[in-house]
Amino acid sequence: MPMKIAKATFATLTILFLVAPLIAILPLAFTSSVILTYPIPSWSLRWFEELFFADAWRRAIVNSLIIGTGTTLLATVLGTAASLGLRNRLILFRGTVRTLFLLPMVVPAVVLGVGMQVLLARFGLTNSYLGVIIAHTVVAVPFVVVSVTGALAGIDERVELAAQSLGASPPTVFRRITLPLAMPGVLSGAVLAFATSLDEVVLTLFVAGPNQRTLARQMFSSIRENISPAIAAAAFLFIVATVAIGLVVVLSRSMLAKSR
Amino acid sequence: MSAASSRTGRSLLLLAPLLVFLVGFFVWPLFSMMSQAVSDPAVLRLLPRSAEVLRDWDRASPPTIPMQAALMEDLRAVDDDQALGDMVRRLNSARSGFRTLMGKTTSALADTDNPPADLVSIDKRWEKPEFWLAIADALSPYTDRNLLAALDLGRNAAGSIEHLPPDQSVNRVILVRTFWIAALVTFACACIGYPYAIIAASLSGWKRDLMLGAVLLPLWTSLLVRTAAWFILLQEQGLINDLLRGIGLIDAPLALIFNRTGVIIAMTHVLLPFMVLPIYSVLITIPKNLMPAAASLGAHPLRAFLRVLLPLSLRGVASGSLLVFISAIGYYITPALIGGPGDQMISSIIAFYATGSANWGMAGALGVVLLVATLLLYSVYARLSSDEPGRR
Numbered sequence: 320m321p322m323k324i325a326k327a328t329f330a331t332l333t334i335l336f337l338v339a340p341l342i343a344i345l346p347l348a349f350t351s352s353v354i355l356t357y358p359i360p361s362w363s364l365r366w367f368e369e370l371f372f373a374d375a376w377r378r379a380i381v382n383s384l385i386i387g388t389g390t391t392l393l394a395t396v397l398g399t400a401a402s403l404g405l406r407n408r409l410i411l412f413r414g415t416v417r418t419l420f421l422l423p424m425v426v427p428a429v430v431l432g433v434g435m436q437v438l439l440a441r442f443g444l445t446n447s448y449l450g451v452i453i454a455h456t457v458v459a460v461p462f463v464v465v466s467v468t469g470a471l472a473g474i475d476e477r478v479e480l481a482a483q484s485l486g487a488s489p490p491t492v493f494r495r496i497t498l499p500l501a502m503p504g505v506l507s508g509a510v511l512a513f514a515t516s517l518d519e520v521v522l523t524l525f526v527a528g529p530n531q532r533t534l535a536r537q538m539f540s541s542i543r544e545n546i547s548p549a550i551a552a553a554a555f556l557f558i559v560a561t562v563a564i565g566l567v568v569v570l571s572r573s574m575l576a577k578s579r
Numbered sequence: 580m581s582a583a584s585s586r587t588g589r590s591l592l593l594l595a596p597l598l599v600f601l602v603g604f605f606v607w608p609l610f611s612m613m614s615q616a617v618s619d620p621a622v623l624r625l626l627p628r629s630a631e632v633l634r635d636w637d638r639a640s641p642p643t644i645p646m647q648a649a650l651m652e653d654l655r656a657v658d659d660d661q662a663l664g665d666m667v668r669r670l671n672s673a674r675s676g677f678r679t680l681m682g683k684t685t686s687a688l689a690d691t692d693n694p695p696a697d698l699v700s701i702d703k704r705w706e707k708p709e710f711w712l713a714i715a716d717a718l719s720p721y722t723d724r725n726l727l728a729a730l731d732l733g734r735n736a737a738g739s740i741e742h743l744p745p746d747q748s749v750n751r752v753i754l755v756r757t758f759w760i761a762a763l764v765t766f767a768c769a770c771i772g773y774p775y776a777i778i779a780a781s782l783s784g785w786k787r788d789l790m791l792g793a794v795l796l797p798l799w800t801s802l803l804v805r806t807a808a809w810f811i812l813l814q815e816q817g818l819i820n821d822l823l824r825g826i827g828l829i830d831a832p833l834a835l836i837f838n839r840t841g842v843i844i845a846m847t848h849v850l851l852p853f854m855v856l857p858i859y860s861v862l863i864t865i866p867k868n869l870m871p872a873a874a875s876l877g878a879h880p881l882r883a884f885l886r887v888l889l890p891l892s893l894r895g896v897a898s899g900s901l902l903v904f905i906s907a908i909g910y911y912i913t914p915a916l917i918g919g920p921g922d923q924m925i926s927s928i929i930a931f932y933a934t935g936s937a938n939w940g941m942a943g944a945l946g947v948v949l950l951v952a953t954l955l956l957y958s959v960y961a962r963l964s965s966d967e968p969g970r971r
Contacts, residue, residue, distance in 0.1 A: 322880075326778050329774060329775070329778065330775065330778050330779075330790060333771055333775050333793075334789070334790065334793040336771075336848065336851075337793045337794060337796070337797050337848065337851065338793050338796060338797070340805065340808035340809055340812055340848065341796065341797065341800055341804070341805070341808055343808060343811065343812060343818055344804070344807060344808040344811055347811065354816075355811050355814075356811075356814075356816040356817070357818060357821065396596075397596050397597040397600055398597065400593045400594075400596055400597065401593060401594050401596070401597035401598070403590075403593045404589075404590040404591065404592070404593030404594035404595075405590075405594065406590070407586060407587060407590035409586075409587050409590075410587065410590055410591070410594070416594065416598065418961070419598075419601060419605075419606075420597065420601065422605070423601070423605055425905065425953060425954070425957045426605075426609070426909075426950065426953065426954075427908070427909025427911075427926060427949055427950070427953055428909065428911065428926075429909065429911050429926040429929045429930055429946070429949075430609070430612065430909070430929070430946040430949055430950050430953075431605070431608060431609070432930075432933075433612050433615075433929060433933045433939075433942050433943065433946050434607075434608030434609045434610075434611055434612035434946070435604070435608045436933065437608065437611045437612060437615060437939065438604070438607055438608040438611050441611075453604050454604070456600070456604075457600075457601065457604050457605050460597065460600075460601070464597075489589075514799075517801070518801045518802055518803065520802075520803060520912055521911050521912065521926075521930075524930070524934070525930075525933070525934070535801065535803050538803045538807065539803060539912065539916070542803070542806065542807055542810055542916050543915070543916060546807075546810065550807050551807070551811070553804075554801075554803075554804040554807050554808065557800065557801045557803075557804045558800060558804060561796075561799050561800050561801070562796075564799070565795070565796075565799050
């Protein structure tokens with residue numbers, strides 16, 4: 320019995336350690352004070368106003384959306400195509416190619432950032448949206464590959480063979496069978512790519528100019544230089560978006576499970 | 580056969596775009612970073628004619644007339660003062676005395692009214708092969724100077740490798756600190772994550788979902804949000820200090836931020852999911868009846884754990900630890916925001932060399948050290964996790 324209580328206490332404390340910081344920051348988004356401490360003197364929406372109407376924050380949000388959308392499109396198209404190609408077991412060096420596709424997740428961001436800055440400068444792509452989108456795509460694409468590869472592995476190849484034997488051409492099989500079945504994986508890959516771009520700071524520090532400041536980059540310098548409750552408001556939006564994205568991923572997973 | 584080969588062709592066509600993209604924007608940047616670390620064109624760029632003549636020199640005999648003429652011509656052609664300064668600094672570090680020698684030589688060469696016949700007439704030192712040897716060595720476009728300096732090593736006058744004096748030995752301190760912080764974070768994650776995963780795997784229903792959800796929520800939350808949250812909690816007027824003062828444990832606020840304690844706490848929070856999830860995925864494959872079986876055979880719970888559960892789950896602990904350690908050594912954001920100047924890790928130093936002082940050679944060299952360490956550890960991790968299906 321004491322063992323059981325000890326276990327329950329340990330589990331509760333660890334859950335508290337994991338979740339409490341995220342909850343603690345939420346109410347501060349609605350503070351009327353200029354400093355980020357409890358107790359909250361009175362409630363106000365002024366920091367959300369700051370977030371949406373102050374020039375620096377508004378531009379950062381718009382930039383994040385532009386770069387996030389570009390990254391999502393590029394990473395999803397490249398990653399989905401590559402995952403389809405990886406299905407073929409006859410490809411030489413299949414394992415090596417797969418490892419290469421996943422490696423951007425492993426390499427430290429600062430190392431990639433240094434190399435990326437040197438290279439993009441050579442192409443004249445520093446301080447451009449395209450440069451930031453390319454950099455974000457490199458680190459976002461592994462998530463698409465993992466997600467789509469997983470979805471494709473779940474497809475029963477006999478369904479495709481059946482369609483083929485009934486006279487469907489390869490493009491038709493792809494459009495009518497493979498793609499719909501893989502769609503939940505593609506969608507959750509796209510969501511993960513967008514989330515990766517939204518949260519990416521280090522590469523952005525190296526390749527983005529002042530005109531491409533993203534929301535995450537703005538939060539980074541705001542914590543570093545003059546921390547204000549606008550951070551908490553941004554964090555509030557992030558956490559709400561995370562829960563929404565989490566629901567989308569969970570729903571698409573259960574859709575995938577149901578469609579099998 | 581033709582159907583199979585056309586299928587292979589199609590697959591290659593699908594793979595090609597991402598392959599080209601990653602070779603261009605992932606592999607190439609890493610290579611250009613590495614080449615920054617070893618490239619050293621400062622001298623070769625300014626002395627192309629001397630490079631040609633010095634190739635035929637036997638590296639011992641006194642300088643010949645063509646060698647002196649080539650160097651004089653090269654030095655006369657230099658019109659970029661900054662490049663000249665770079666070259667002189669480079670040569671002076673190989674052989675002291677070059678700074679005064681070059682100053683004297685360039686001003687003598689600039690005197691067009693009575694041009695010097697040769698270099699030796701400007702300064703007797705040009706007769707000595709040592710100075711020419713330094714130039715000949717510096718003409719190579721590659722150098723190991725940055726890579727050695729990244730490990731606090733350097734070459735002495737004789738060319739053999741030795742430790743740099745302590746006042747120049749900062750990198751090793753930072754490397755040791757990086758690995759030490761990463762080890763502490765890994766240890767903390769293992770101490771919390773292993774029991775947590777065991778408890779979660781032993782439960783079922785909503786309790787298990789709650790425990791896993793508590794791990795997944797932070798994993799999905801933006802890293803900056805989590806760091807900002809810890810910033811708010813740990814600050815002097817933060818919730819933790821308020822709480823501890825409220826229950827009377829402390830009188831004065833504890834220093835929790837801008838020091839090592841804060842960095843360890845925040846990084847443990849950020850990386851804990853990477854420890855729990857691999858261990859959990861190994862634990863759920865272990866048959867549930869093993870521990871009761873051990874107990875029914877009379878084993879004390881501790882003994883049953885040590886002899887049954889621990890060996891079976893060790894693989895999960897090892898992959899979790901490697902994953903946490905690999906992520907931790909490359910961390911930049913959390914130490915930069917929560918740590919003090921004494922808690923900066925290798926990534927911060929790389930960022931400082933790259934953006935702060937534009938010393939791309941040193942940034943590249945330290946980047947190579949971090950990259951090699953990461954890839955080595957990752958190959959161990961990949962082997963560990965790819966063995967898994969075979970064992971089951």
